[in-house]
Amino acid sequence: MQMPELTPNLMFFGALAGLAALTGVGVVALRDPVRSALSLVLNFFMLAGLYFSLNAEFLGIAQIVVYTGAIMVLFLFVIMLLNLGGQKQSIEPRDFKVPFSLLLGFGLFALIASQLFQPLMHITKVATPSDWGSPQNLGVTLFTEYVWPFELASVLLLLGLVGSIMLAKRRF
Amino acid sequence: MDSVPLVAYLGLGLFLFTTGAVGVIVRRNPIVVFMCIELMLNAVNLTFLAFARYSHATGGAATEQVQQSFMAGQMIVIFVMAVAAAEVAVGLGIIMAIFRMRQDVDIDKMNLLRG
Numbered sequence: 296m297q298m299p300e301l302t303p304n305l306m307f308f309g310a311l312a313g314l315a316a317l318t319g320v321g322v323v324a325l326r327d328p329v330r331s332a333l334s335l336v337l338n339f340f341m342l343a344g345l346y347f348s349l350n351a352e353f354l355g356i357a358q359i360v361v362y363t364g365a366i367m368v369l370f371l372f373v374i375m376l377l378n379l380g381g382q383k384q385s386i387e388p389r390d391f392k393v394p395f396s397l398l399l400g401f402g403l404f405a406l407i408a409s410q411l412f413q414p415l416m417h418i419t420k421v422a423t424p425s426d427w428g429s430p431q432n433l434g435v436t437l438f439t440e441y442v443w444p445f446e447l448a449s450v451l452l453l454l455g456l457v458g459s460i461m462l463a464k465r466r467f
Numbered sequence: 468m469d470s471v472p473l474v475a476y477l478g479l480g481l482f483l484f485t486t487g488a489v490g491v492i493v494r495r496n497p498i499v500v501f502m503c504i505e506l507m508l509n510a511v512n513l514t515f516l517a518f519a520r521y522s523h524a525t526g527g528a529a530t531e532q533v534q535q536s537f538m539a540g541q542m543i544v545i546f547v548m549a550v551a552a553a554e555v556a557v558g559l560g561i562i563m564a565i566f567r568m569r570q571d572v573d574i575d576k577m578n579l580l581r582g
Contacts, residue, residue, distance in 0.1 A: 300470070308471045312479045319483045319506055323490035328499050335502050338483075342509055345476070349520045354544055358509075361548050366505065366555050373559045374498060377566050396492035404485045411477065418473040418521050423537050427520075436538040437545065444542070448549040455553030462560030 308348060315341035332370050339363045350421075351428035476517035483510035497562050497574045501555065508551050512544045 318341065321334035339362045346355035426432060437445055483506055490503030519540020566572055 302470045304470050308475060312475065315479060316482055316486075319486045322499070322502055322506055323486055323493065328496055331499050331502055335505065338506065339509065342513060345479075345513060346516060348471075349476075349516050351516050351520070351541060351544075354516065354541060357545070357548060361552060362505070362509070366552060369555060369559060370498060370502065373563065376563070377498075377572065393493055396489045399492070400485045400489040403488065404481060407481055408478070411481075412474045415474055415477065416472070419470060421520055423520055423522065427537060428541065432538070433541060433545075436542060440538075441542050444546060448546055451553050452549060455556045459556040459560040462557065462564050 304348075308345070311341050311344045311348065315345065328374050329371070332367060332374060335370075336363050336367050339367065346428075349428070350423075350425050353428055353430045353433050355428075473517060473521045477514060480510045480514035480517065483507070483513070495573050495575050497565075497572055498559075500574065501558055501562075505551060505555070508547055512547055515540045515543055515547075 315338055318334045318338040322331045322338065325331050325334060339358060343355040343358040343363075346352075346358055487503040487505075487507035487510065490506070491500050494500050494503065519537045522537045522540070562572065565577065569577075
């Protein structure tokens with residue numbers, strides 16, 4: 296396969312993807328959990344940009360609102376409550392797991408990449424309609440074909456709500 | 468986005484997933500382990516969206532089934548987000564409960580269930 300020519304689209308993708316990969320490594324490599332969390336926030340913003348580049352506008356907005364707005368705030372709140380930031384107990388000793396898991400990671404990457412990428416190399420053109428990610432399309436599909444999974448998701452969220460309240464109130 | 472090959476998105480998703488998997492093994496702070504799980508979920512979301520976006524390009528007519536399949540990619544991302552929200556709420560509750568009990572959050576020392 297020849298290298299695709301360097302269009303502005305590709306450069307935009309490269310910038311977002313490079314930052315996403317960098318911040319993803321930062322989540323694992325940074326020792327302070329607060330820095331890991333902030334790195335993950337940046338990573339979610341980059342991923343939202345990538346969703347926009349795939350014309351999935353609604354999911355890009357939902358990514359920012361749900362992940363960075365709700366989930367990461369919850370993470371930072373728990374880190375603050377546990378008072379973990381910048382203390383000695385957040386410094387983790389390095390041991391044999393690190394080279395072992397790096398080897399495992401490289402192996403996983405190489406295995407999937409070698410099997411998956413070759414048959415998909417030729418696909419470079421999108422052909423879905425460009426309004427496939429509009430809130431209208433998503434809403435119609437969600438409330439017609441996917442209405443039962445939607446209702447089940449509401450039950451799951453209710454269970455999560457009740458379960459987390461129970462866990463937070465119980466005295467051990 | 469035209470002219471960006473599908474494998475570029477898949478490669479990024481695979482890289483982020485692998486990073487998250489390595490992080491789950493390496494890190495000892497359960498909160499960071501949770502963040503790595505979130506990273507893996509997001510990598511899978513990106514892969515689903517990329518496959519759905521490029522699904523027509525594999526050739527063949529835009530039949531009803533193909534129409535459903537590329538909306539299915541977005542639907543599953545929505546459900547993954549909902550499940551992730553519930554999972555984080557419960558998981559962080561468990562971490563808080565364990566921290567109250569032990570005053571320590573090193574998951575390599577949590578061996579209460581060891582036989």
